Amino acid sequence: MRVDLLIQDVQIYNSYFKRFISGNAAIVGGKFLYVGQQGTEAFEADEVLDGKGRYMIPGLIDIHLHIESTMVTPQSFSHGLIRSGVTTIVPEPHEMANVFGLDGVKAMIRASQDCVADMFYSLPSSVPATAMETTGGSIEIEDLDELLRTERIICLGEIMNYVEVITDLDGKTKTNQILSHIRRHYPHLIIEGHVPKLLDLDLHRMIYSGVDSDHTHQTIEGMEARIGAGMFIEIQEKSMTPEVMTYLTEHDVAEHFCFVTDDVMADSFERRGHLDHLVRKAIGMGMKPEEAIYAATFTPAKRMRMLDRGAIAPGKIGDFMLVSDLEHLTIERVFKQGRLVYDRGKAYTQQTADSAFPAHYYESVRLPLLTEADFTVTTAVADGRYQCRAMMVKNGSTFTEEQLLEAEAREGRLNWQAAGCGLIATFERYGKNGNRAFGLIGGDTIKRGAIATTYSHDNHNLLVVGHNPADMAMAANEVIKCQGGFCVVENGKVLAKLELPVGGILTEAPLEETARQVEALRHAMESLGYEHYNPIMSISTHSLPVSPALKITDFGLIDVNQGRVVPLIVEPK
Structure with a gap:
């Protein structure tokens, strides 16, 4: 009988018995025809492959x-x-x-x-x-x-x-x-x-x-x-x-x-x-x-x-x-x-x-360049010290926890930098409503500098985490200018950048090249103090409002388990 390929002398994995069985396998028309002991005596093959006792899986x-x-x-x-x-x-x-x-x-x-x-x-x-x-x-x-x-x-x-x-x-x-x-x-x-x-x-x-x-x-x-x-x-x-x-x-x-x-x-x-x-x-x-x-x-x-x-x-x-x-x-x-x-x-x-x-997939980030002022957290509360919700990043999981931290409001602004934590901000980037939201962030995240990305599950709005407005604005603008991606900045210097121009989330570069850039991005994030088994996935899920417990979208901070938006400021101290 004529077949396209005959593989001889292999240890064939049998899924039904969950064990390997010595034998041969014949393929015709892209499908297995025979799996057993018969070989060249039964089949005339266009190609015969000597498996040399290898495992066939x-x-x-x-x-x-x-x-x-x-x-x-x-x-x-x-x-x-x-x-x-x-x-x-x-x-x-x-x-x-x-x-x-x-x-x-x-x-x-x-x-x-x-x-x-x-x-x-x-x-x-x-x-x-x-x-x-x-x-x-x-x-x-x-x-x-x-x-x-x-x-x-x-x-x-x-x-x-x-x-x-x-x-x-x-x-x-x-x-x-x-x-x-x-x-x-x-x-x-x-x-x-x-x-x-x-x-x-x-x-x-x-x-x-x-x-x-x-x-x-x-x-x-x-x-x-x-x-x-x-x-x-x-x-x-x-x-x-x-x-x-x-x-x-x-x-x-x-x-x-x-x-x-x-x-x-x-x-x-x-x-x-x-x-x-x-x-x-x-x-x-x-x-x-x-x-x-x-x-x-x-x-x-x-x-x-x-x-x-x-x-x-x-x-x-x-x-x-x-x-x-x-x-x-x-x-x-x-x-x-x-x-x-x-x-x-x-x-x-x-x-x-x-x-x-299509061409418009490479032009999906519709945001003006940001300034340091865009990272000012305004409030409508009276001057004083307040308990504020903070997203606490946990190594070992993409889940986060909510923790209350104390911060001072003065003249309509929240002094987040004195709260001993960073700022997380998100900006709607599709040109629909101009929404933006802010929160405090701590735990196993960066301790200095800033990270910006449009690779933020699942809405993929612009997400920025940082410890000073200058670095945050610089990182955000680098991402906006390249129509999406990641940027890590410290003291006004770009440490790593990954351009993702297809929808703000993909690159057409080969896998090997992308891997090198992602590795550099990971190392840059870790150099700023990020302590996580997967810092890229960790930060990109800060905006995922179905993953416990406290996340952020352009609507505001999200209590995931309650399924509702919650305010940044909880109550006066």
Whole structure:
């Protein structure tokens, strides 16, 4: 029988038994035809590959991630994925949707059409995430219908506003209306969730609404409650604590979880890899390689009902990698639909591409240049000392805490610089209303200088954190002038800058180049005293009003758990 490719002498991962079996595999038309002991005596192959006893593993599948978090285009992202053995992803482009709405989603899908990695999109469900922020675009119910009708959509993206779901019993809010519409008109569509810290009745209300997965930071108590109630768990790196990994290893829950990346910085992507990094980490933490591979191939495919992949078996797509060292997951070659797309022994360089987005995507920051006066916090209170809300940054998490700090108001101004903390400010940048808001900030953030960025989830307005107005204005203006990005300033000197001209959140530079710039940005932030495992993700989520506990948008300070805007000044001392 004639086949396109015959791979001989390999240790083939069998997903159904969760073990490796010595044998051969034949591919025809981009799919596996045969997996077993027969070889050249049974097949006439256009190409015969000697596996040399290597491990043959299905292409990895990541079902929860945001390409925009790496700040590169789909083409650059795909280049990094393939080298990491990741052949299929389910990205949710809600960052670009927050900037450009329905058109932003379509633009991301168009930009990924010629990528080597398969990209099945997740439908942004929470754009904007709340009604307490200004975004460039929104996704409404009619937009969901159009996307489901015209694009390659595989699920409804994470329902982020969990507060609305569990408190709006009448179902009148946008989030509940979307859920009701999906359940009524698309009853078989998978619904992804964002369910931080919820337990008991609140958790069950989320599941009852149709949300049956969670990718947020897990604890043993929360994970056990979710699995026990029928929820699927997507484990990202920050949840891979020794306690969680021990639980996953020692309990029979393999069908109820998978590994996902969610957000990966470009320098980490370049240096450590992608989903393959999580598989290596799981193995290093004591999980059997066969179990770790299962959680990055078979269970994610099953969760998304991608029945044509996730295993090496007859009829499945011929996506696989050859690995020489199983414990360290050393990837030698990667194949997509039976075609070699990466060889560790050969040069693997990314080709630069022309502009992949419409012209107006490069002109989305509509803000005048700022001055030091723009960082004056005005008040309507009488002169005196007041308790003020401060956002306290915590290393180890993107969650923040609220703390009350004392500050003096004098002649209609708040003397924030004497409060022993920094200032956080946000400016609406779409030219819609000119909103701006201020708060105090402390904890594990910078201790001097300033940082400005338009990469601020999910509204992507201009966010500035700093300790003096001069540095804050300089950092902000550098970002405005390059139509988006990051800038770190100290004493009037730019320490690092990353230009993100596509919607203020992406660069078309190759992944390798972007990684170098991101690494320099990270080091500059740390040089100002930022103490965080991921300072870039930390600062970019200060404006995420669905991530506990105190955040900021152009509407003001947000008490996330209460789902409301709260004043900066609490009461006189």
